[in-house]
Amino acid sequence: xxxxxxxxxxxxxxxxxxxxxxxxxxxxxxxxxxxxxxxxxxxxxxxxxxxxxxxxxxxxxxxxxxxxxxxxxxxxxxxxxxxxxxxxxxxxxxxxxxxxxxxxxxxxxxxxxxxxxxxxxxxxxxxxxxxxxxxxxxxxxxxxxx
Numbered sequence: 001x002x003x004x005x006x007x008x009x010x011x012x013x014x015x016x017x018x019x020x021x022x023x024x025x026x027x028x029x030x031x032x033x034x035x036x037x038x039x040x041x042x043x044x045x046x047x048x049x050x051x052x053x054x055x056x057x058x059x060x061x062x063x064x065x066x067x068x069x070x071x072x073x074x075x076x077x078x079x080x081x082x083x084x085x086x087x088x089x090x091x092x093x094x095x096x097x098x099x100x101x102x103x104x105x106x107x108x109x110x111x112x113x114x115x116x117x118x119x120x121x122x123x124x125x126x127x128x129x130x131x132x133x134x135x136x137x138x139x140x141x142x143x144x145x146x
Contacts, residue, residue, distance in 0.1 A: 008044065010035045017047065020103060021123045026116045033103075034110035041107060048100045059093040062086075062133045069141040078140065085133040092133075095126035 008015050010032050020029055036044065066086035073079045102119050106112055 008040060010037075010040065021099060022120070022127075026112055029106065029116075030110050030112055033106050036107070044107060045104070048104055051096070051100055055093055055096050059089040059096070059130070062092075062130055062137070063089040065137040065141060066133050069137040069143075072143045073140065082137060082140065085129075085136055088129045089133060092126045092129035095122045095129070099123050099126065 008017075015024075015032050020032070024032070063086040066082045066089070070079050070082035070086070073082065099119070099122060102115070
């Protein structure tokens with residue numbers, strides 16, 4: 001979906017999805033979303049819609065990777081950790097759904113209330129859970145079961 005970001009321009013300045021998710025201030029997000037032309041607004045909506053389909057593969061995929069790595073572990077503590085990380089992917093998925101729902105809402109009405117702080121916490125939680133699952137499971141999945 002990165003290819004869609006080449007169309008993300010607002011008043012001659014490029015913006016990114018990761019910026020909308022993490023790094024842009026509330027004021028900048030409002031400025032971007034309130035100044036979108038119809039073409040860019042449509043592309044951004046397409047991106048968010050495709051992201052819902054992408055989520056359906058990513059989070060279950062990370063959970064499956066955690067469970068595959070779990071099966072190769074002998075230590076109960078590692079097995080429990082990997083099960084927990086696999087289970088937490090449902091929370092990460094929910095966080096991603098919330099994130100997209102917020103951006104959809106703000107595209108239609110770029111008035112962002114006091115929930116912007118909560119939005120950033122939820123986005124950070126999504127990234128932390130997903131990346132932690134991947135970073136734990138990948139190295140452990142290379143282990144050969146005894």
